[in-house]
Amino acid sequence: MAEFSILREAGVLVVLGTANGSRPSVVFAGPDIAGASAEELEKLQAPQHIPGGPVQPIAHSLSNAIGTGWPSAPGLVIHQEETCWAVDPRVTNVEQADETSLTVNCFDPIAKLRTAHHFSLCPESGVLSTFTEIESDRSPFQLEWCAALCLPFDDRLTRIRSFSGKWASEFQIEEIERFRGSFLRENRAGRTSHSDFPGLFLGSDTTDEQSGLAAAVHLGWSGNNRLRIDTGQDGSSILQAGELLLPGEISLGRYRTPELHVCWSCEGYGDVSRRLHRYARTKIVPQNAKPRSVHYNTWEAVYFDHSETRILELVDKAAEVGAQRFVLDDGWFGSRRNDKAGLGEWWVSREIYPGGLHEIVERVRNAGMEFGLWFEPEMVNPDSDLYRAHPEWVLGVEGLDQIASRNQLVLDLTRPEVRDYLFAKIDALISEYDIDYIKWDMNRDIQHPGDADGKPAAHRQTHAVYSLIDRLRKAHPDTEIESCSSGGARADYGILRRTDRIWTSDNNDARHRHQIMYGASHFFPLSVLGNHVGPKKCHITGRQFSMEFRAASAIFGHMGMELDLAYESEEDRTTLASAIALHKQHRELIHSGELYRLQTQDCLAAMGCVAKDKSAALFSCALLDMHSTTTPPRLRFSGLDPSKRYRTRLVWPERNVSISSPSIIDEANLYGDGTGFSGGALMEHGIQLPLIMPDTCLIFHLRAEN
Ligand code: GLA
DSSP states (O other): OOOEEEEEETTEEEEEEOOTTSOOEEEEEEEOOTTOOHHHHHHHTOOOOOTTSOSSOOOOOSSOOGGGTOSSOOSEEEEBTTBSOSOOOEEEEEEEEETTEEEEEEEETTTTEEEEEEEEEOTTTOOEEEEEEEEESSOOEEEEEEEEEEEEEOTTOOEEEEEEEETTEEEEEEEEEOOSEEEEEEEOSSSSOSSOOSEEEEEOTTOOSSSBOEEEEEEEOSSOEEEEEEEOTTSOEEEEEEEOOOTTOEEESEEEOOEEEEEEESBHHHHHHHHHHHHIIIIISOOOOSOOOOEEEOHHHHTTOOOHHHHHHHHHHHHHHTOSEEEEOSSSBTTOSSTTBOTTOOSBOTTTOTTTTHHHHHHHHHTTOEEEEEEOTTEEOSBSHHHHHOGGGBOOOTTSOOOOSTTOEEBOTTSHHHHHHHHHHHHHHHHHHTOOEEEEOOOSOOSOOBOTTSOBOHHHHHHHHHHHHHHHHHHOTTOEEEEOBTTBTTOSHHHHTSOSEEEOOSOOOHHHHHHHHHHHTTTSOGGGEEEEEOOSBOTTTOOBOOHHHHHHHTTSSEEEEOSOTTTSOHHHHHHHHHHHHHHHHHHHHHHHSEEEEOOOOTTEEEEEEEOTTSSEEEEEEEEOSOOSSSSOOEEOOOSOOTTSEEEEEEEESSSOOOSSSSOHHHHTTTTTTOEEEEHHHHHHTOEEOOOOOSSEEEEEEEEEOO
C-alpha cells in the first residue's frame, strides 16, 4: 500500500511518495486540483514500459541519485574515494511537524548516508520552501553536487523566463522555449551576481501576466549556484537548483543545501509574483513596522570628494525636499580618497572630518532624519593599513596571481579573527554614532576563494558573511541594513533574511530603471527595491531627463535620491519635493498593496499597486519611446474589483502634459475631481492614453466610490 505525505495550502498541492523503503518522490506539485486524491494522482502517472528498456521503468525521485539508475542529470553526486558513488537513499520515516511542514528522512545502508528533505508550504502565499540535508558517518565523503530538490514540472510549462544582466543593467528578461537537453545556468562569481540570477519563471505558450499556468523557482543563496532544467528522451523535465561547489569544497560530515522557493499559479506570471511578494514580506524580510524612510544618498553627488561643508549643505538640502534618512556613502573613512586605497580602515578620516562625524550626525538628526553609513566590510585595498598589517587575511590561491578587480582583494571571512576585527570596527561606529542604517556593499567577484590552508572556501565565505551580519543585527537590532553589490549583484532571499532592502542597480537612468524594476519585481516586493532619483544627466548612460520624469520613476519602490541637490535648480527641487510628498502619501499602498504589472506595447512601462481590499490603487505608466501609431495605445488597468466604481485622477505630473486636446485628461477631468469608472471598464476596455512626449510618467490614483 503506497504511503503519501501531503501539503495543501493557499491553492497549492504537494503530494510526495514516501512509502517506507521506497525512493522518495514528488507525485504532484502545482496548483491544487480540487477533489484529487494522492492515490489517483500516483496511478495517473503510472510508468510506461518501453520496449528494450528496464523491465521496471525508472521513476524520478527527490535526489535522482546515481544508484537509482536515473538516466539524466543526478541531483546528488557524492563519493568516497573510488567507492560509494552510486548511492540510493530510501525512505525511513516522515516527520510531520504540523500541517504546513514535513521532513522525509532517507538512508542508504551501504554508504551509511542519511538524507533529509525538508518541505514547508506557506499558508498565506502557497510558496513551497525546500532544502536537503545530508550526513554520513563514513567521512570523508566528497560532495560534488546536492540539489535542494529535483522537481518534476508540468510538461505544459514550455517557456523559460530567465533573468540575466550586467552591472547597471540588472534583471534583464530572456525568454526561451524549453528544449530537449539541458538548460544550465551557473554562477561562479562568489556573490549572487549580476549575470545569473538564481531564479526562473516558467509558463505555457499562452501564459501572460494575468492568466495561464505559471511557476517560479528561486534559490535563496548569495554565493555560487547552479540552476538546470533537463528535458529527457521521454519529454519530461526536471528542475534542479543548488549551490555550485568547487572541487573538494565539501567533505562530509554534514551539509545543508540553500533553500529553494517554488511557487505556482493558474493566474499567470503576475499572480506568481504577488505570491512571492507576500511570502518575502511575511517570511523572509526582517519584520519592521516602520514606514520605509525616503533616502538621500551622497554617492553621485560627491563620489570621493568629501568635505564637511559640502556634506552639511547636502544634509540641509536633503531635509528640505523631504528626505528622511541621510546616507553617507563611500569616502568617509581612513585613507579612502579614491577607490585605490583605504578599504579595511573602518575609522572616520580625521583629514576630512577632524571632529569625527558628530557634527554631520547632529545636523541630520536635528533635521528629523535618520543617519546611514556605507561599509564594504568584506574587502581590503592592498594600499591600506589593514592589508599592511595582515597581508595573510585575504582569500587567494598560492602560486596564482590575484586577479585585480576595482583595486581590492577579498578578506577571508572564514578566519574568526577577520570577522572579529570587522565586528569590532562596525559595532564601535554604530554605537558611537547611533547609526540607524548600514549600506553593506560588496564590489567584486571572487575568482580565487582559497583559504589559508589552500582549501576552497566559497561555501564557507558565504556563510561567514551571513554570520557576521547576523552578529551585528543581534547586537544592534534597530539598525537596518541594505544589501548592495555594485548595484544589484547580491539580491536574493538568502541575504534578504538578514537585510532590509536591496540596492537594485547603480543605474539611475529613469528610462532604464523602469525595465530594471520590471524584472526585479518578478521576485521582490517594491518595498525592498531601492529606487533613486538621479542627476539630470545620468552618469552611466549620459541621457538627460526632466525632474518630472526622474522623480516619478522613483516613486514605485523604496524611494530615494542620489544627486547633487546644490546643483539642481530651485524649480527642480520643488518638483522633487512634490514627488517625495506623493510617495509618502501613497507609501503604504506602494509597499503593502498587491503589484500588477500591466501588459503594454514596448514603448510603455506600466505597473500598479492595488490595496488588498481593492478600495484604492496607484498606477504608473511611463512612455519610454515614440509609439508607432498616431495616438498612444490604450491602457488597461488590472487587479481592480470589476463591480466597484473608481474615481480616477491623474496625480502626476502636476501640470497638464497632454500635448493636444481634447484628450482623456480634459474629457474625464483627470486633473480635477476625476471621473468614476467601473473597475470592469477600466480593466477590459481601458482608457485611451493622452498624447504625451516620450519620457513622461503618468501616475493615476483610483479610489473606490462604493
Ligand atoms: C558600489 C555601489 C554604489 C556606491 C559605490 C561606492 O558601486 O553600488 O552605490 O556605493 O559602490 O564605491
